[in-house]
Amino acid sequence: MKYVLMYTSRPDLAGETDTEAAQAIYKRVYEWFGENAGVMADSGAELLGVETATTVKHGSDGAVVVDGPFNEAKEVIGGFSVIDVADMDAAIAVVKSWPMLDLPGVAVEIRPMVEDYSHMEG
Amino acid sequence: MTSRRPTTTDDLLARTLREEAGPLVARLSRRFGDFDLAEESVQGAVVEALTSWRRDGPPQRPGAWLQVAATRNAMDGMRHRDRQRALAARADVPTTDEAGEGTDDRLALLFACCHPALAPDARLALTLRAVVGLTTPQIARAFLVHESTLAQRIVRAKRKIVSAGIALTVPPQADLTSRLADVLAVVYVMFNEGFVSSTGPAQDRDLAADAVWLADVIAASLPDEAEAWGLAALLTIQHARGRARFAEGDLVLLRDQDRGLWDHDAIAAGERLIERAASLRQPGRYQLQAAIAAVHATAASWAETDWLQISRLYEELSRHDPSPVVRLNHVVAHAQVVGPVDALARLETLAEPLAEYHLFHATRAELLTSVGRDDEAAAANRRALELTANDAERRLLTTRLHRRPLSDGS
Numbered sequence: 004m005k006y007v008l009m010y011t012s013r014p015d016l017a018g019e020t021d022t023e024a025a026q027a028i029y030k031r032v033y034e035w036f037g038e039n040a041g042v043m044a045d046s047g048a049e050l051l052g053v054e055t056a057t058t059v060k061h062g063s064d065g066a067v068v069v070d071g072p073f074n075e076a077k078e079v080i081g082g083f084s085v086i087d088v089a090d091m092d093a094a095i096a097v098v099k100s101w102p103m104l105d106l107p108g109v110a111v112e113i114r115p116m117v118e119d120y121s122h123m124e125g
Numbered sequence: 126m127t128s129r130r131p132t133t134t135d136d137l138l139a140r141t142l143r144e145e146a147g148p149l150v151a152r153l154s155r156r157f158g159d160f161d162l163a164e165e166s167v168q169g170a171v172v173e174a175l176t177s178w179r180r181d182g183p184p185q186r187p188g189a190w191l192q193v194a195a196t197r198n199a200m201d202g203m204r205h206r207d208r209q210r211a212l213a214a215r216a217d218v219p220t221t222d223e224a225g226e227g228t229d230d231r232l233a234l235l236f237a238c239c240h241p242a243l244a245p246d247a248r249l250a251l252t253l254r255a256v257v258g259l260t261t262p263q264i265a266r267a268f269l270v271h272e273s274t275l276a277q278r279i280v281r282a283k284r285k286i287v288s289a290g291i292a293l294t295v296p297p298q299a300d301l302t303s304r305l306a307d308v309l310a311v312v313y314v315m316f317n318e319g320f321v322s323s324t325g326p327a328q329d330r331d332l333a334a335d336a337v338w339l340a341d342v343i344a345a346s347l348p349d350e351a352e353a354w355g356l357a358a359l360l361t362i363q364h365a366r367g368r369a370r371f372a373e374g375d376l377v378l379l380r381d382q383d384r385g386l387w388d389h390d391a392i393a394a395g396e397r398l399i400e401r402a403a404s405l406r407q408p409g410r411y412q413l414q415a416a417i418a419a420v421h422a423t424a425a426s427w428a429e430t431d432w433l434q435i436s437r438l439y440e441e442l443s444r445h446d447p448s449p450v451v452r453l454n455h456v457v458a459h460a461q462v463v464g465p466v467d468a469l470a471r472l473e474t475l476a477e478p479l480a481e482y483h484l485f486h487a488t489r490a491e492l493l494t495s496v497g498r499d500d501e502a503a504a505a506n507r508r509a510l511e512l513t514a515n516d517a518e519r520r521l522l523t524t525r526l527h528r529r530p531l532s533d534g535s
Contacts, residue, residue: 090292
């Protein structure tokens with residue numbers, strides 16, 4: 004099954020991380036992607052900060068462009084990947100080893116991907 | 126223990142259904158590759174069985190009867206879905222051996238129903254339906270919730286199992302202990318709900334008995350897991366006191382229970398389960414609670430109870446479970462050793478975390494009375510009463526307001 008992993012963090016809880024610590028964690032993230040290369044259907048992307056986000060949303064007189072993310076949640080999506088594993092337990096096992104989970108406020112959302120479009124066929 | 130004890134037929138029905146339903150759900154899930162469909166089909170068969178078996182008596186081979194009914198429902202369901210989806214008939218349904226391994230099947234199903242990815246309140250409801258073979262109305266009655274609310278909760282959880290790919294498997298050794306803790310927690314709540322609500326509206330299933338049965342099944346299936354034996358021991362011993370807990374629908378406290386009504390064979394069996402657990406040398410909260418229950422259950426009277434031992438066990442328990450409720454129970458036992466004045470002082474440290482817990486106020490009232498602070502005691506009893514939802518407990522506290530207060534909540 005394919006699952007999308009959404010890596011999120013809480014900037015308000017992140018606190019100050021010194022450069023050395025940040026480098027150490029990036030090294031572990033890099034290694035993590037190496038270790039899990041076998042299950043990556045799409046290693047996805049890391050996103051630039053939420054302050055760079057632009058949202059296009061529905062408006063009664065046509066689409067409206069606004070500055071900022073689409074909701075006011077405290078969690079900020081920092082990136083995503085697509086993994087292909089046997090089941091939910093396998094997905095959880097992969098995610099549990101995500102190095103960033105050592106940091107307060109970090110969370111990973113696991114969402115199954117729609118793969119079966121047979122019900123759309125006539 | 127129940128004001129209206131299940132009749133023999135209901136009892137037999139319950140035993141048969143809980144033996145057969147779980148493994149059947151697991152087997153049909155594998156065969157049709159669809160847990161939701163399998164569970165729905167077995168639930169349908171259970172409902173049919175309740176009507177037909179009550180009317181005509183159970184068939185000679187109840188397991189086979191259920192399997193035929195559930196399989197027919199599943200085939201109908203498949204055809205219906207196929208039409209909906211305009212899919213070709215799935216003739217290539219993988220057929221696995223029908224016999225299966227009943228216990229492993231049931232265990233795998235149980236781990237899926239208690240999966241941490243499911244909402245906690247849905248885990249118990251789904252376990253009761255899929256693993257123990259209760260119907261939605263029976264569960265709704267037991268928990269005093271609307272059938273439609275409950276049904277929705279179950280449907281949501283089942284869909285998630287299917288769509289999020291939660292597998293019906295026993296977790297690997299590395300995850301077993303932590304996943305088992307989630308399963309045991311569900312069985313523990315199942316027992317307590319059954320134990321407390323036994324004066325509720327007429328029940329045709331004895332949830333507490335179902336929980337004891339399930340705890341036994343789990344321990345026997347995972348014989349190296351000490352806490353599984355610990356929970357089986359705890360529930361066996363608590364259940365053995367069941368008949369003495371109610372008199373004419375009113376709760377009877379441990380202090381006042383007729384110990385002659387306790388099932389002493391079951392208590393002895395519970396003690397053997399504790400020894401079995403202890404031989405594995407992995408202490409845990411259920412084993413400690415079982416040990417506490419055993420000290421109570423083997424005491425000749427309230428006065429002759431080994432309070433020092435109980436107080437020590439609670440102290441050990443609070444290392445595994447530092448919740449204020451455990452600390453409250455520790456104070457209750459401690460009071461029997463050191464007296465009410467010291468105990469009151471210790472109790473005050475729990476005032477904040479337990480402000481909304483009725484037994485905190487009931488305990489405080491008891492201690493205040495024994496030191497002659499009657500006005501404060503009455504106020505504490507009133508607060509306890511305001512916070513109680515359960516009818517039997519409410520009646521007990523009302524009695525206390527008018528009589529001399531009693532002690533613990535068991």
